[in-house]
Each structure stands twice: as C-alpha cells, then as structure tokens.
Amino acid sequence: MIRKIDKNSIGEALRAAYDHCKNDAGGKNADYIPYLKNVPSNLFGIAACLPDGELLTVGDTDFRFGIESVSKVPTALLAMEQYGAREVLHKIGADATGLPFNSIMAILLENDHPSTPLVNAGAISACSMIRPTGDPAAKWQAITGFLAELAGSSVAVIDELYRSESETNFNNRSIAWLLKNYGRIYDDPMQALDLYTRQCSIGVTAAQLAVAAATIAAGGVNPLTHKRVFRSELTPRIVALMATVGFYEHTGDWLFETGLPAKSGVGGGIMAVVPGVMGLAAFAPPLDSAGNSVKAQKALSFIARELDLNLFGTTRCTMAVPAPAEA
Ligand code: GLU
Numbered sequence: 001m002i003r004k005i006d007k008n009s010i011g012e013a014l015r016a017a018y019d020h021c022k023n024d025a026g027g028k029n030a031d032y033i034p035y036l037k038n039v040p041s042n043l044f045g046i047a048a049c050l051p052d053g054e055l056l057t058v059g060d061t062d063f064r065f066g067i068e069s070v071s072k073v074p075t076a077l078l079a080m081e082q083y084g085a086r087e088v089l090h091k092i093g094a095d096a097t098g099l100p101f102n103s104i105m106a107i108l109l110e111n112d113h114p115s116t117p118l119v120n121a122g123a124i125s126a127c128s129m130i131r132p133t134g135d136p137a138a139k140w141q142a143i144t145g146f147l148a149e150l151a152g153s154s155v156a157v158i159d160e161l162y163r164s165e166s167e168t169n170f171n172n173r174s175i176a177w178l179l180k181n182y183g184r185i186y187d188d189p190m191q192a193l194d195l196y197t198r199q200c201s202i203g204v205t206a207a208q209l210a211v212a213a214a215t216i217a218a219g220g221v222n223p224l225t226h227k228r229v230f231r232s233e234l235t236p237r238i239v240a241l242m243a244t245v246g247f248y249e250h251t252g253d254w255l256f257e258t259g260l261p262a263k264s265g266v267g268g269g270i271m272a273v274v275p276g277v278m279g280l281a282a283f284a285p286p287l288d289s290a291g292n293s294v295k296a297q298k299a300l301s302f303i304a305r306e307l308d309l310n311l312f313g314t315t316r317c318t319m320a321v322p323a324p325a326e327a
Contacts, residue, residue, distance in 0.1 A: 213279025
C-alpha cells in the first residue's frame, strides 16, 4: 500500500508530536561531560526537511547543541566515500555490540574488529582512516567540510564543550590504545582520539540535523544546495548502520517501536532518515539510561506512527511532490 504525505500532513504531525511531548519530564541531562549537565533541560525542538529543501520546524530548532554521537554518521559516510563501503566493513565492521556506546568489553569480545563506526571504538577507528592520513588539520577540514555539506550550512566546535570532553575522556583514551593494540587504528591513535573528541563537540541545530538526514534520504544530494555530497549507493549502507546500532543497547527497542532508522547523541539530538522521503530531527537534553533523549525519542516515535514511517510495515510512505533534480 502507498500512502502519500505532503507538507501539511508532516507539519501537523510535527506540531501534534510537540504538544504531546512538551511536558514530559523524564530523563536527565548527561553529566559525565560537565558542559552537557548545564544545558537548559527544557529545550525541545523538532524539524523535518522535505525533498524540495523546505524546512518545517517547531520549538527550539535553532539552538546549537553538542552533536556528540550523531557525528559518527557523517564521519562513517565520509570514510565510506573515501574508501568504499566494503573497505569500511572490513576495517571496522557493521555489527551491533549490544553493549553501551563506550564499552571496552565490546572491543575485548570482538577483538577482530571495532564492531561498527557508530559506537565510540568504531568512530575513533573511522577518524583514524579519514584522508589525508598523517595530517590532522587537513583531516579536520575534511570532517567538518563534509558535515557542513550534508547540513547545507557551516558548523563550528563549541569550545567549552571540547575542553570539557578533552579533560574527561579517559575511557575513550583507553579505547584508542586498545584499538591500536588490535591493529584497528590507521593513523596516530591520540590524533584520531582528538579528532573524534572535536567532532563530538561540534555545535549543530535540530534544523541542520534534519537537512543532513534529508541529504541521506535523498541518496546524497543536499535538497537545499542541490549539491551531490556522497555517492547514492552509500545511503542504504549508512541507513543500515543507523538501524543496527543508532540507540546503542536500546536499538532493538527503538526499531521494534518505530521501524525508523535514526542516530542519537548524548547532547540530546536524534537524526532520523526516511529513505527516499525526508529527514527528521529532534532535540531535548534529558536522556534515558542508555544515553538517548527521552523527549526526542517520544516525538519521533509519535511522528513515525502518525505518518506510517515504519520501514518494516506494509504501507510505503511517499511524498506527494517529487524531489527536484540534482544541480
Ligand atoms: N563524546 C561522547 C563520548 O564519546 C559521545 C557519546 C554519545 O553521544 O553517545 O562519550
């Protein structure tokens, strides 16, 4: 069955989700990174980016928050763009660990690979792969430039967050050295860790994440700029990775509930991709025990139900108006 949705039905779903969730007081801000503890807990926003680049927003969608683990998505895509999806599969992997995002146990159990570029170990490994290796400044340009192209606007590090993370990332340091031990760091390990820490500290808005998700949904063409950012065959690869591990050890629960591939970060952001249809994002700082935003999960899950976005369902959702062609 095909269900046609349009700007009006999506806008209504966003507003209804906002009203449904705005008073939810569940969860609490991440506190293991001091900066995140102090972000106002009542911030809440939802954004959708449609195939013609139009943005629908409700709430705090212009507030810049720490991208955190959502940054693992663009860097994984960039690694696949530079090396090919097979090589990333071979060097990092694509399997869920079933363990927390920063698990050392997961590396010990799977010592042949770091599991997936969407957990800390695989993301540090991916940062080590980014070309040009041996040149951290140029690698950083490649990472931020790629994210900006996905999001259709520039991004910058939140300096205070970067300091806060760098001063407290002892667990991630252990991960980097352990991966080095297993031959899964493809450049200098401490430089790879620093790139990873910096990319997690980039400030983004929910609106920017929705555009980035829409670029993935559109097979690599940014619907705002009409520029091709990555090869279209990488969309099913990255969406598969998001579906597999986007919510860490709660990913099965999320997928069971929504059937919507998405990636969360401890800054409170979640980016969801509806392939061939649109990009969605939601942001609210308080998190559940696995590190996923309580309100953002609730809102996106509400929207998925309202619009029949479950990829495993028998109804296929399409946009009433098709996307404009690539420039
Ligand atoms: N920078 C965070 C960390 O490495 C990201 C974690 C997350 O968002 O899940 O601990």
